[in-house]
Amino acid sequence: MFKKILIANRGEIALRVIRACKELGIKTVAVYSVADKESLHVRFADEAVCIGPAPSNQSYLSIPNIIAAAEITNADAIHPGYGFLSENAKFSQVCEDYGIKFIGASAAMINSMGDKASAKDTMKKAGVPCIPGSDGLLGSIEEGIKLANKVKYPVILKATAGGGGRGMRIIRSDREFEKAWVDAKQEAGASFGNDGLYLEKFIEEPRHIEVQLLGDKFGTVVHLSERDCSIQRRHQKLIEETPSPIITERLRTKMGEAAVKGAKSIKYEGAGTIEFLVDKHGDFYFMEMNTRIQVEHTITEEVTGVDLVKMQIRVAAGEKLEKKNYLPLRHSIECRINAEDAANGFRPSPGKITNFHMPSGFGVRVDSHCYTGYTIPPNYDSMIAKLIVNAATRDEACDRMKRALQEFVIEGVKTTIPFHITMMDDPQFRSGKFTTAFLETFDFSKIK
Structure with missing residues (x-):
């Protein structure tokens, strides 16, 4: 069993992990941004390390800062909670490279499931029912329209690196396709740094x-x-x-x-x-x-x-x-x-x-x-x-x-x-x- 776990998160999920660790007899390390100095997870952990200013890309999303916090506190495992770096394949791999156990999926598992287009292909091969749609990323508007007519409208465009509804557009006819395509690509690129889109049949009343x-x-x-x-x-x-x-x-x-x-x-x-x-x-x-x-x-x-x-x-x-x-x-x-x-x-x-x-x-x-x-x-x-x-x-x-x-x-x-x-x-x-x-x-x- 681990001796000390660093929780690479904040708020209620950080507290939830701290409580589980205490019951298992494991020491805990909280990390926090300047904005979270007074948060309860900072008070309840055995140790706490400030990892940066309020913006998450300078604190909770900063892999170097979190790894440094784990090293100076001698944590032998990191629990990422949900959100932030919890499904980041690079973070999982860096933890492994530094000899710190990532309490989550391996980089290979995250890569196979994190990209929605490849995840769908993996599930199809495993015999899991999948929504009719593109086998991978769409290459053009024309390809999308052709496929939309094959699976029949309504369809939905989705960002392959998406989440939280960003990079998604429901389309009900050919004439709506081009605008939806442009809007979804722009939103996906801005939100995830990846504007890849795939298409699925839109399931109504789900x-x-x-x-x-x-x-x-x-x-x-x-x-x-x-x-x-x-x-x-x-x-x-x-x-x-x-x-x-x-x-x-x-x-x-x-x-x-x-x-x-x-x-x-x-x-x-x-x-x-x-x-x-x-x-x-x-x-x-x-x-x-x-x-x-x-x-x-x-x-x-x-x-x-x-x-x-x-x-x-x-x-x-x-x-x-x-x-x-x-x-x-x-x-x-x-x-x-x-x-x-x-x-x-x-x-x-x-x-x-x-x-x-x-x-x-x-x-x-x-x-x-x-x-x-x-x-x-x-x-x-x-x-x-x-x-x-x-x-x-x-x-x-x-x-x-x-x-x-x-x-x-x-x-x-x-x-x-x-x-x-x-x-x-x-x-x-x-x-x-x-x-x-x-x-x-x-x-x-x-x-x-």
């Missing part, structure tokens, strides 16, 4: 379902069932739950087997997630693989009783997995509490928190790095906390979530709490019959 996986170095891969992430705005998830209201036992088995097959095809090690789109007929298609822990890993922990972060660390240290899949024993929902004004287009609301009171009680969990007096910097993701509940049934989980949201007090900044309270009362959400397009027609004037 659900966004992901399968949690764990793999060890001995070839065992298991799944921990699915999560439904269909409530999202501009491809950014807002509410996640497990089990999904639409997944039958038969479909869960089929999706789990496909996800395990896909992960085994690249000899996957560690925690990872394969994401699918499920259409209204119950057919599912591979979308992408995330070679890291997910924000929403919490709800899987709540329904399976498995500490995923501890399992990540144990697998990275060479422990064997038990050869069994995990099924959901209860229902869990997570609401992302962001410093955003949902009633005004989710406008960001950084600033000082003047009052902060977290809910509690049976079946309620809060993962947060915030407190009264904490200033939310404008430089990073706007998430303040993750509010998680679990209950025996979905209806009970919704009721518990509403109660917990009403107890959550955050003053000084606007938050998404009023939006989530409205959602817990929404008849369509409560019915479980919604798609990823749900918020496109949602009446935001209902938010109080």
Whole structure:
């Protein structure tokens, strides 16, 4: 087992890893930017090292600064959390070159899954259902139009290095293609330094379902069932739950087997997630693989009783997995509490928190790095906390979530709490019959 782990991240995920390490008897090192000097992960770690100014490209994305911090503190492993460098193949390789264990996927695994076009090709070869579309990157507008007519409109252009909805354009006819192509290329190039695009059939009325996986170095891969992430705005998830209201036992088995097959095809090690789109007929298609822990890993922990972060660390240290899949024993929902004004287009609301009171009680969990007096910097993701509940049934989980949201007090900044309270009362959400397009027609004037 590792003696000391450096957490190359910030906020609640850095705290989450620190807590897992403490329970395993492992010393921790926090890294922080100047803007995060007062963050809780800095206070709770055994050691802390400032790695640069507020801009992430000079701190949390600076590989030399992070490696230097690991060397001066004698850390023998690095946990990257999610976001930042968690899926950066170069960072994974540099850690290996310096003899520091990267608690995540190898450079080869990240390369095979990080580029969406090659990931799709890998999954096809493994026999995982994929959305019809281009076999690789598109070379021209003409090639794209020809393929769009073959798979039939609507289609979607996607940035091969994309994420968070950037570099994506839905196209419904030939006449829309050229503008969408130019716009997507420009956005992809500016966001990722890679303007490569590929094309897929656009699945209408889909659900966004992901399968949690764990793999060890001995070839065992298991799944921990699915999560439904269909409530999202501009491809950014807002509410996640497990089990999904639409997944039958038969479909869960089929999706789990496909996800395990896909992960085994690249000899996957560690925690990872394969994401699918499920259409209204119950057919599912591979979308992408995330070679890291997910924000929403919490709800899987709540329904399976498995500490995923501890399992990540144990697998990275060479422990064997038990050869069994995990099924959901209860229902869990997570609401992302962001410093955003949902009633005004989710406008960001950084600033000082003047009052902060977290809910509690049976079946309620809060993962947060915030407190009264904490200033939310404008430089990073706007998430303040993750509010998680679990209950025996979905209806009970919704009721518990509403109660917990009403107890959550955050003053000084606007938050998404009023939006989530409205959602817990929404008849369509409560019915479980919604798609990823749900918020496109949602009446935001209902938010109080």
